[in-house]
Amino acid sequence: MAEVSFPQRLVSLDALRGFDMCWILGMGGALGAVLKQMAPNSALTSAVTTQLEHVDWAGFRFYDLIFPLFLFIAGVSMAIALPRRRQREGGRKTALHLLARALILMALGVLFSGGLKNGWDEIRWLGVLQRIGSASAVAGMLSLILGWRGLVVTVMGILLGYWLLLSLVPVPNFGAGDFAEGRNLTNYLDSIWLPGRKHDGNHDPEGLFSTLPAIATALMGLLAGQWLMSARVASRKVLGLMVSGLVMICLGWAWHPFFPIIKKIWSSSFVLVAGGWSALLLGLFYWVVDVRGWRSWTPPFVWVGANPIILYLLSGFGFFRVVSERLVGHPGKGGAWITACVTFGLMLLLARWLFKRGVFIKV
Numbered sequence: 001m002a003e004v005s006f007p008q009r010l011v012s013l014d015a016l017r018g019f020d021m022c023w024i025l026g027m028g029g030a031l032g033a034v035l036k037q038m039a040p041n042s043a044l045t046s047a048v049t050t051q052l053e054h055v056d057w058a059g060f061r062f063y064d065l066i067f068p069l070f071l072f073i074a075g076v077s078m079a080i081a082l083p084r085r086r087q088r089e090g091g092r093k094t095a096l097h098l099l100a101r102a103l104i105l106m107a108l109g110v111l112f113s114g115g116l117k118n119g120w121d122e123i124r125w126l127g128v129l130q131r132i133g134s135a136s137a138v139a140g141m142l143s144l145i146l147g148w149r150g151l152v153v154t155v156m157g158i159l160l161g162y163w164l165l166l167s168l169v170p171v172p173n174f175g176a177g178d179f180a181e182g183r184n185l186t187n188y189l190d191s192i193w194l195p196g197r198k199h200d201g202n203h204d205p206e207g208l209f210s211t212l213p214a215i216a217t218a219l220m221g222l223l224a225g226q227w228l229m230s231a232r233v234a235s236r237k238v239l240g241l242m243v244s245g246l247v248m249i250c251l252g253w254a255w256h257p258f259f260p261i262i263k264k265i266w267s268s269s270f271v272l273v274a275g276g277w278s279a280l281l282l283g284l285f286y287w288v289v290d291v292r293g294w295r296s297w298t299p300p301f302v303w304v305g306a307n308p309i310i311l312y313l314l315s316g317f318g319f320f321r322v323v324s325e326r327l328v329g330h331p332g333k334g335g336a337w338i339t340a341c342v343t344f345g346l347m348l349l350l351a352r353w354l355f356k357r358g359v360f361i362k363v
Helices: 011-024 027-038 043-051 062-089 091-112 128-145 148-168 185-193 211-229 234-255 268-291 299-306 308-316 319-328 333-356
Strands: none
Touching (some): 011 308, 062 091, 062 128, 091 308, 128 148, 148 268, 211 268, 234 268, 299 333, 308 333
């Protein structure tokens, strides 16, 4: 890869981050509620609302992309920020920054999941924020010591190694190569090594062993970011992202019969499919926003993308929902769309207020 340059901030990356976060922060719920109100029995409503739900186990829907896309974007952001920080502060301080950020996100994640209110045994030690913190920190540290070829080899080694371990290491009572829920190596290791409360009984979708392939997701984003920051012409950057995205999607689905696409264990095939769609979206947003300059539609997404963590925490703690219900009351089943839309609107208003006043709460 060519040397990394330090251009102006990519508006497309902020917009894509905000686009991704909006689905987490209520846009999907509002869209689904409106469709159910307007056309409850239509094929369109059924198709859209299905895509706005996670698949039960094996398979892939739009909502299964939201989390890995954010982790992918975190990797892209590191490809832009880490070289600058390393140039300014040196490698050691950059590594310490990554570690400190990971610890803060992990602490926020524990607090987000209930903290200590139900005692030590009920703490959920791992979750969404914890995975973002730990996986992005490891990916960032690897980028400080490896070139792009080393990072590519690392991604390949993680995906192949994870597959081989789940395929060949026997699980007590179930043997090797069983990828069903509760019968696979990833869930088994959670059941014996992960303390505290698990999201799914004795295992967790953001558990210990599945953090390993999540690191590969962050590394994919980091490699995509390095590609964007290279000195190549914009059209070649877009083409590279699009082609690599399509290749990863095809490889993931080709792997699916042998290692199913399963978000809850972050299977290697899932990493490829989610990474492929993430690369396609990054290429599309980069071409539309930064290359063509079509930005009139981006402000709401940029507002949200500027403060994703604080908005996520406020939403998770029910802040927007509580305020919405005080404003519109409880309109009942027929008015659920009103509450959903007002809740999402309040989030956007706060995001805009923070952005316009230059308040950017970074972790």
